[in-house]
Amino acid sequence: EDQVTQSPEALRLQEGESSSLNCSYTVSGLRGLFWYRQDPGKGPEFLFTLYSAGEEKEKERLKATLTKKESFLHITAPKPEDSATYLCAVQGGSEKLVFGKGTKLTVNP
Amino acid sequence: DGGITQSPKYLFRKEGQNVTLSCEQNLNHDAMYWYRQDPGQGLRLIYYSQIVNDFQKGDIAEGYSVSREKKESFPLTVTSAQKNPTAFYLCASSPGPWRSGANVLTFGAGSRLTVL
Numbered sequence: 001e002d003q004v005t006q007s008p009e010a011l012r013l014q015e016g017e018s019s020s021l022n023c024s025y026t027v028s029g030l031r032g033l034f035w036y037r038q039d040p041g042k043g044p045e046f047l048f049t050l051y052s053a054g055e056e057k058e059k060e061r062l063k064a065t066l067t068k069k070e071s072f073l074h075i076t077a078p079k080p081e082d083s084a085t086y087l088c089a090v091q092g093g094s095e096k097l098v099f100g101k102g103t104k105l106t107v108n109p
Numbered sequence: 110d111g112g113i114t115q116s117p118k119y120l121f122r123k124e125g126q127n128v129t130l131s132c133e134q135n136l137n138h139d140a141m142y143w144y145r146q147d148p149g150q151g152l153r154l155i156y157y158s159q160i161v162n163d164f165q166k167g168d169i170a171e172g173y174s175v176s177r178e179k180k181e182s183f184p185l186t187v188t189s190a191q192k193n194p195t196a197f198y199l200c201a202s203s204p205g206p207w208r209s210g211a212n213v214l215t216f217g218a219g220s221r222l223t224v225l
Binding site (some may be wrong): 004012031032034036041042043044045046049089092095096097098099100101102 | 113115148151152153154157167168185199201207212213214215216217218219221
């Protein structure tokens with residue numbers, strides 16, 4: 001059974017304080033790993049797809065990386081507007097997407 | 110602008126009543142999905158449809174029903190058989206079925222159902 005574990009559950013940062021969110025996964029035959037951002041009371045918004053170990057993708061202050069067992073979402077010099085819940089999902093041999101519980105990020109000014 | 114429209118945004122239901130949540134997309138996507146989100150839990154798949162007039166049960170289909178008569182519409186009915194229906198419901202779509210690799214989901218804004 002495909003599984004996704006995100007850590008920490010919640011993270012508080014000061015504006016400008018860089019950090020990383022973790023997504024550990026077990027899957028039979030990784031087809032893709034996805035990162036989404038979700039604001040309170042809204043639907044998730046797509047950020048990145050990673051397909052193979054060693055792959056990296058960047059968007060503004062966010063950088064996603066992938067190894068054979070985990071993915072990291074690095075946030076460089078975050079701003080208050082980066083506050084949101086970040087969701088990780090994997091697609092394996094079963095083809096269905098499996099989501100983690102998310103990391104709630106709060107960036108204080 | 111293309112996107113997914115869910116309605117209503119908020120819905121209150123008395124116990125024993127069926128309710129239907131609407132989901133419409135104008136992205137010309139083949140596949141559509143319904144997820145349930147509860148506090149502290151990941152998104153859980155209720156039903157999905159990868160082509161018109163066909164749909165499959167997800168991980169938590171009991172107490173729910175769907176139809177896919179048109180490509181752009183995928184309504185979800187929460188029946189009285191669903192024991193704990195209070196939750197945030199998210200509709201999503203993707204360009205093609207999971208098998209095709211076109212798996213990036215576009216989500217609607219969600220519908221919050223509360224059972225009184």
